[in-house]
Structures are given as C-alpha cells and as structure tokens.
Amino acid sequence: MTSNAYEYIPLSVPIIGVNEKKYVNECLDTNWISSAGRFPGLFEHNFAEYVKTQEAVAVQSGTAALHLCLICAGIGHGDEVMLPSLTFIAPVNAVSYTGAIPLFIDSEEESFGLSPEAIEEYVKENCDFDGSILLNRNTGRRIKAIVPVHLMGHSCRMDEIMETASKYKLTVIEDAAEAIGALYKGRQAGTIAMAGTFSFNGNKTLTTGGGGMIVSQNHELLARARHLSTQAKSDEFFYEHDATGYNYRMLNIQAAIGVAQLEQIEKMIARKRSIHLIYQEAFAKVPDITLFTEKSYCRSAYWFAQLSVPPSKRNDFIQYLAGWKIQARPFWKLNHLHPMYEQCPKGSLTHAEKLVSEGVSIPCSASMSNDDIKRVISAVSSFFS
Ligand SMILES: Cc1ncc(COP(=O)(O)O)c(C=O)c1O
Numbered sequence: 001m002t003s004n005a006y007e008y009i010p011l012s013v014p015i016i017g018v019n020e021k022k023y024v025n026e027c028l029d030t031n032w033i034s035s036a037g038r039f040p041g042l043f044e045h046n047f048a049e050y051v052k053t054q055e056a057v058a059v060q061s062g063t064a065a066l067h068l069c070l071i072c073a074g075i076g077h078g079d080e081v082m083l084p085s086l087t088f089i090a091p092v093n094a095v096s097y098t099g100a101i102p103l104f105i106d107s108e109e110e111s112f113g114l115s116p117e118a119i120e121e122y123v124k125e126n127c128d129f130d131g132s133i134l135l136n137r138n139t140g141r142r143i144k145a146i147v148p149v150h151l152m153g154h155s156c157r158m159d160e161i162m163e164t165a166s167k168y169k170l171t172v173i174e175d176a177a178e179a180i181g182a183l184y185k186g187r188q189a190g191t192i193a194m195a196g197t198f199s200f201n202g203n204k205t206l207t208t209g210g211g212g213m214i215v216s217q218n219h220e221l222l223a224r225a226r227h228l229s230t231q232a233k234s235d236e237f238f239y240e241h242d243a244t245g246y247n248y249r250m251l252n253i254q255a256a257i258g259v260a261q262l263e264q265i266e267k268m269i270a271r272k273r274s275i276h277l278i279y280q281e282a283f284a285k286v287p288d289i290t291l292f293t294e295k296s297y298c299r300s301a302y303w304f305a306q307l308s309v310p311p312s313k314r315n316d317f318i319q320y321l322a323g324w325k326i327q328a329r330p331f332w333k334l335n336h337l338h339p340m341y342e343q344c345p346k347g348s349l350t351h352a353e354k355l356v357s358e359g360v361s362i363p364c365s366a367s368m369s370n371d372d373i374k375r376v377i378s379a380v381s382s383f384f385s
Helices: 018-030 039-051 062-072 089-095 116-126 160-165 219-229 251-265 264-281 311-323 352-357 370-384
Strands: 055-059 078-084 100-104 127-129 135-136 141-146 171-175 196-197 212-216 233-235 304-310 359-362
Touching: 018 251, 039 055, 039 212, 039 251, 039 264, 055 219, 055 251, 062 078, 062 171, 062 196, 062 212, 062 219, 078 089, 089 100, 100 116, 116 160, 116 359, 141 160, 141 352, 160 171, 212 219, 251 264, 264 304, 311 352, 311 359, 311 370, 352 359
Parallel strands: 078 100, 078 141, 141 171, 171 196
Antiparallel strands: 055 212, 127 135, 135 141, 196 212, 304 359
C-alpha cells in the first residue's frame, strides 16, 4: 500500500473542545479580548490548584516566564547560570536576555534532563566555593543559578539537583515548558524549586496558542513577576512606572482557551500515556531501537514519544517516516554549537552528544486515532526489520 492516501500525523497537535470555543466567544461577545477580563485570573487560580501551588502568574510565553523568573531571582549581568546544552533554545536565550552567561552542563540518559553528577563534577573541577559564593575559576564569574529543563514530558532528578544547589547556595528555576502533568515523586514538575515555568505554545499538551505560566510558593517573587509583566506600572491613572517592565501579560482570549484546556488536561495525559504503552509493547520486539520509558520515581506526561536509534540510521529513518506521512524529528542542535553561544563556558557534554546522535521524536498527540498509532508502529517496525 502506498502511504499517499494517508492523512499527515504531526508530532503533537492540540485538542480544541467545546468549552474552548464557548469561553473565547464570551471574550469576543463582551469585547474583553485583551489582558483585562475574567479569564487570566481564573486560569491562574485553576492552574495553581492543578499543580498545587498557592499562586501562579500567566504570561505571553514560556520564554517570557523564564525571563521574568530569572530577573526576579536576581540573575543579571555577568552572572553564570548552569543549564543543559540539550534543550530547546528558549531557556538559554532567557538567561542571555538578563545579561547572564549560560554555562552548559551535560544531560543524562536516565531522564534526558540535566545531570546532577555533571553539575557536581563541573564544580569540583572548575570552581571555588567560599561558603556563600560559587566562583568559576575559568571565567572569574559567579555561578548563581541552575535551570533544570524537564524534557519531553519527563522530570529531571530534582532531589539530587536541589541538594547540590543547596550545598553551593544556588537558586534553582525549573523549566517545565514541556512537562505539564509530569510528576516527580508525586509532585508536579515545576513546583519543586524556588520557581517553575510552563509553556502553552501550540505544540504543547496544554495550549493557549501561545502563553506561559510562572509558579512559586514565594509570594514576593510572583508579585514582582506580575508587576514586571505589565510594564511595571505603579499608578494606573498617571501611568507611573517604577522599573523597566515588559509587555508580557497573558490576554483574556489566551487564558479563556487555557481554562478550557485545563478542564481536560488529565484526560489528555491519560491518552498520551496509553499511546505510549501501546508503543512500548510493539517496539519491544523491534531490533535496534529503544523507546524512552519513565523511571519508577516519575510519572511522565509523554509530551513526545522518544526513540533511540542507531546514529547511522537516524536521518534515513526520519525521511522514511516522512514517506509514510508521519512527522519525526531529531533532538535540537546542542546550544553550545550555536554561533552566539559557542564562547560560553561548558563542561563535558558527551552524554548530550550521544543523546542527540540517536534521538528521534515520534508522534504522541492525545488526538491520535488507533489507526494513526498502528500506522506509526507499522512504519517504525518495517524500517528496522
Ligand atoms: C524546554 C522549553 N523551554 C521553554 C520553551 C519556551 O516556551 P515558549 O515557546 O512558550 O516561549 C519551550 C518551548 O516552546 C521549551 O520546549
């Protein structure tokens, strides 16, 4: 059978239900289409309840959420921030917006996340710690923070990262853009460190078209982030501003979609997890490939399903799936290889390099039909048999 008759299967597409349309229509019908209106506050309230924090602040994107968090954590010009080279570029850019310098640390195969051992190794080999300040001997700069990124819907090993951070007095901000609904030892990814951020970009499990959220148990931090997200306006009437602010506040229309999406988040995650289980059984019999599967301490939200394949076959495999009208893609190019970041300090990145050489993301949308799942399984199995 040729694949031409098939519909294209993308990696991750949204599910837009009845309430998304109803709530957006409410915004349109009442003229509240910008950042005022009832939905941003409601979305923040419901989101905080879902991830079990006191409060949340809704913004325009996951990148904006990270940028504000870093500023509110006191990260600025000349500081260094440890984060993985293996991630979508957004957190690296957010660090850079503040004037701080990314310090690239290796990832681990166990979670795809930042390796706690690699952080420790970098510090031991390159840094001096006087009991309060961690100094990078190679650059003469202070390392102030760690940004673990929870990739593909899985959680980093947060206990170990938090322990190291506490030992060296480093602030931790979790980037949970890809990991809404992922649990680490029963706690939501993004809620374990001082602050965490989420993305609601169109390809995320929960989408508002574009959008982001900051969560924290620290009221002052969130209040500051909220203030900065509305141009730091301190007087509504006379338009007084007490800091350099940003136009980062989430719109009513975006939040309306978010409220409706949140109503079905656990259903969407359950479907993604059941798709993953079907893949797991099918791919166990396929030679040469390994499907990443959650560890005992984590409930993965399986944003994408992630295969490891022999590096020599990776590109042909992706092309082959395209012939079946199935989207697949490699990991992102490692960030220390981009021209604007190639001068940044870094540790050994051998695990990140290995992961990139063999990683392929395949579709895992909650909206996939059983026929879609069968087609992905047939295509993957036929390439490797
Ligand atoms: C790991 C990671 N961090 C941050 C972001 C940024 O989110 P946004 O696109 O909403 O700015 C994304 C994705 O989009 C991401 O994958």
